[in-house]
Structures are given as C-alpha cells and as structure tokens.
Amino acid sequence: MRTGPLESLEQWDDFVKDRYRTDRKEEEFRVFDESSPQVVKDFYRQNHALQTREFVQRKKREYTPLNKARMGVWEAMDKLQALVDDSDPDTDLSQMEHNLQTAEAVRQAGYPRWMILTGFIHDLGKVLCLFGEPQWAVVGDTFPTGCAWSDKIVFPAYFYDNADSGIAEYQTLYGAYAPQCGLDHVDMSWGHDEYLYWVVRDYLPEEALYIIRYHSFYAQHRERAYGHLMSAHDERMFDWVRRFNPFDLYSKSHERPQLATLKPFYEDLVSEFLPAQLRW
C-alpha cells in the first residue's frame, strides 16, 4: 500500500539512520538536503506543506477517542506486517525484525522490562496506514505546529508551502504557546508517535510514554531546537528519549532475531503491561 512518494515506510527510517550515521562528519550534515533520494525529498515536501496546526487538531479529534478498532499488540503487528510487505516485496519481515532488534538491544543493555517493551512496540502507531492515512501523516520527523519552525528541522525550506506560514501568530518563536509551557500543551505534527501515545497512555510508565511520543522529534532530542517550549520535567524525561534513540537507529544486527525462540518472552512482556485488547 503506497499512499505517498516513498517506496515503503522503511525508506524514511533508513533516511534518518543515514542522516545520523555514526561516521558522518559534521560538514556532511547539511548536505543530505541536496543529495537525498528524490522520493525522500518529495515525501518531506508533502509532509511540511500539509502538517498544519489545524490538520493536527483535526486528526487528534478524529483518532484520540480510540473508536476505530479493537486489537491486541500481536494482531496490530501482524496487520502492520501484512501492509508493509504488500508495499515492498523485498522487506521480508522488516517491521517485526526492527521491533525485535530494537527490543533485544535494549534488553542486552540491561534496561528494565518496560523499556524492552517500549522498544518492541514503539513503531506500532504505523497502523495508521490501515485507516488510510497517507505516508506524510504516519512517518517523518515530528515538530511542533503553531509556532515558528526551527531551521534545525530537516528540509526547512519546504515549510514555505505550509498554510501556517500565512498566520502571523504562528510565525513567532512561541506562537500559540507560552514560554516553557511543556510539550503536552504543544500540537506536534501528526504521525505514528503521537498516535501510539494515545493508545497506550493508560498502561505504561511515563518514561515509556515520552519515548513513544517523541522518538521522531529529532529537532529536539538531537538538535535541542525547542528548549523554549520544554518544561523542566520534559527536559528530564528527554534523557530517556535520548537513551532510547541509539537502539532505534543502530540496532541492526547481523543475525536475524528469531521470533519463534523469542516469542514466549515477548508474550509474557506484552501481557505484563498491556490488556489483551487495546482500543485504537
């Protein structure tokens, strides 16, 4: 299923990984804008033009009542897998593999069980595709809407086409928000991060919820471009977002994780924290 320029949803994840390659030199950082694959540029052009504050608020009204579906974690994973495989015949198990590799890397580093679970489910919000959402409303770096866009966001020039550029209030540093108001009051661009946060918010510790909700907010967790909207509490919680990021980016291992062997562990882990059915 392709509802956008990317050949598959992974293409965005791969682009982010490449951007933050550990061997990338400082000078190379601004170059990716020009040399990136055309499909990635087309994707960000849509994402930046169409993620307005009004759009985000509309999606929150639509999705946060969680009345679209009822399914457990395993069913959601199967559905996501089916959808992704369909769009990209080469990926063979890539979603499940990424979930398992991230989670296993967290486990090997000795982190607590809630964080292993977070690794396992952090991308499940991509089931937004099931409900017909286009790529630009599912993946991509996330950023605050309703205030000036930082030039630390990838491809900042593409915001030129966003309707919010015509709203003077939104073009100021704080925009619709108060200084240090806390991210919970900020309308972040809509996608798999924000969505999954709403689905699991009653069940997981706050640190896990921060990781899930802000793992694609590179402009803050990498670039620290939005400190003016962060509360002191956000700043503390972002330590966890930063701790998690390398597991998301760099956990690809040579051996493929074997779901058959690992499944009992993850079944226990999922049922320790989450009900058999979640509302989506």
Ligand SMILES: [Fe+2]
């Ligand atoms: Fe993600």
Ligand SMILES: [Fe+2]
């Ligand atoms: Fe991920």
